[in-house]
Amino acid sequence: MSNEPPRTGRPPFGSWRARDRRFALERPVVLGILNLTPDSFSDGGRWRDPGAALAHARRMCDEGADLVDVGGESTRPGAAAVDAAEEWRRIGTVVAALAAEAVPVSVDTTKPEVAARALDAGAVVVNDVSALSASPGIADLCARTGAGLVLMHMRGDPRTMQDDVSYGALVPEVARYLEGRAALARERGVPADGIVVDPGIGFGKSPEGNLELIAGCGTFAGLGYPVLVGPSRKSFIGELLGLPLRERLEGTLAACVAALERGARLFRVHDVAAVRRALDLAERIRRTTPSGTVPPVPAGMPGG
Numbered sequence: 086m087s088n089e090p091p092r093t094g095r096p097p098f099g100s101w102r103a104r105d106r107r108f109a110l111e112r113p114v115v116l117g118i119l120n121l122t123p124d125s126f127s128d129g130g131r132w133r134d135p136g137a138a139l140a141h142a143r144r145m146c147d148e149g150a151d152l153v154d155v156g157g158e159s160t161r162p163g164a165a166a167v168d169a170a171e172e173w174r175r176i177g178t179v180v181a182a183l184a185a186e187a188v189p190v191s192v193d194t195t196k197p198e199v200a201a202r203a204l205d206a207g208a209v210v211v212n213d214v215s216a217l218s219a220s221p222g223i224a225d226l227c228a229r230t231g232a233g234l235v236l237m238h239m240r241g242d243p244r245t246m247q248d249d250v251s252y253g254a255l256v257p258e259v260a261r262y263l264e265g266r267a268a269l270a271r272e273r274g275v276p277a278d279g280i281v282v283d284p285g286i287g288f289g290k291s292p293e294g295n296l297e298l299i300a301g302c303g304t305f306a307g308l309g310y311p312v313l314v315g316p317s318r319k320s321f322i323g324e325l326l327g328l329p330l331r332e333r334l335e336g337t338l339a340a341c342v343a344a345l346e347r348g349a350r351l352f353r354v355h356d357v358a359a360v361r362r363a364l365d366l367a368e369r370i371r372r373t374t375p376s377g378t379v380p381p382v383p384a385g386m387p388g389g
Contacts, residue, residue: 098311098350102278103209103233106189108151110311113345113364116154116191116212116353117145118317121175135178142183149361152210154353155180155203156193160214160288169198181206191235195219197226204230212353214239214288216266221273228274235281235313236266240289250291256301259284264308281351283313286340292321299344306348313351316340317360334359342367 100107101114108114119142121133131137142153157175158167172194183190184207191210192203197220200211204226210233213223217236227234238259240249252258263282270280284298284305295316305312316322322336323329334356341352341360345367354360 100278101233101281101311101351102231102276103189104231106209108189108233110350113368114151114351115149115357115361115364116152116313116351117142117148117150117357118353118355119145119153119155119179120159121155121157121179122159133175135182138179139182142179142188143186145357146188148358150357152189152191153183154191154193154210154212155183155208156212157199158194160193169196172196172199173202177202177206180208184208191233195223197222200226204232209233210235213237214285216263217269218266221269224270224273224275227270227279231279233279233281234270234275235283236263236270237283237288237313238262238285250289250294252294255290255294255297256304259298260301260304260308263305263310267308267310277309280310281313282308282310283315283353286314286316287319287321290321292324295319295321296325299340300347302344302347302349306350311351312344312349313353314341314344314349315353316344317354317356338363346371 098110100109119138121138123133145153155176157172176192180190180192180203190208191212192200192208193212193214194200194203195213195215200223211223211227212235214237216238217224224234226232267280267282271277282305286295286298290298299314299316302312302314317337318330318333322333322340326336328336337354337356338359341354342363345364352360352364
């Protein structure tokens with residue numbers, strides 16, 4: 086597994102299958118974040134009104150989001166757990182309304198009861214931050230319905246994940262974990278082209294560890310599944326640059342572009358328009374070969 090995939094040419098993955106949709110990975114895929122929670126770190130409480138939430142989701146789609154990732158339980162460090170009934174109460178109306186408008190919906194949940202109701206309402210992806218640790222039944226649901234599945238690395242749970250952020254070798258450890266969780270999903274019937282892996286930026290890692298994950302995206306891509314990253318507005322940007330929450334856009338853009346160059350193909354973000362533009366231009370640059378480029382001299386030849 087290499088840390089440095091080729092920076093020009095075609096990406097190593099063709100598409101990601103999610104029910105009756107295929108998301109082409111020729112262009113970076115953007116997931117717009119829609120938190121319907123009172124306590125999310127960045128926008129908690131802002132979209133709790135269904136009308137405001139739907140308007141924001143439509144705006145993100147107009148700005149270039151390929152999916153809307155809807156969550157009803159905060160996963161910020163120290164967040165309190167909510168039961169399945171309350172989580173569904175928060176998101177159900179919005180999930181159904183977006184699906185009725187043919188908006189591709191990803192549901193951010195670890196609970197099979199919530200995932201099942203979201204899929205019944207028309208969602209096409211389950212984004213499981215526990216990577217099936219909370220319930221392998223999520224894989225069974227995705228296998229039965231054909232839904233796409235995102236598997237993320239997290240040490241512990243949101244209440245404990247920042248208690249210990251030390252690792253012997255972070256990138257290999259996260260890669261082994263994701264490889265094992267993807268294997269479990271496949272054993273339970275999820276096809277390989279329905280799986281996406283996420284190294285879990287901000288979930289049980291130090292600021293420097295998050296930089297390692299971004300730099301190591303080539304290793305995660307080497308597992309054979311598309312890689313999703315979610316650096317948007319996270320605290321490591323604030324800590325490393327000394328910035329408050331509302332001044333982390335440039336750091337988010339830098340993290341997304343750096344991850345793209347190293348093999349990531351999917352990006353979960355708040356600021357869709359800015360990220361969409363940055364990624365599209367970075368991808369154009371990544372695919373461009375300078376005119377007049379001289380090919381390398383083969384080994385053993387004069388000058389080689």
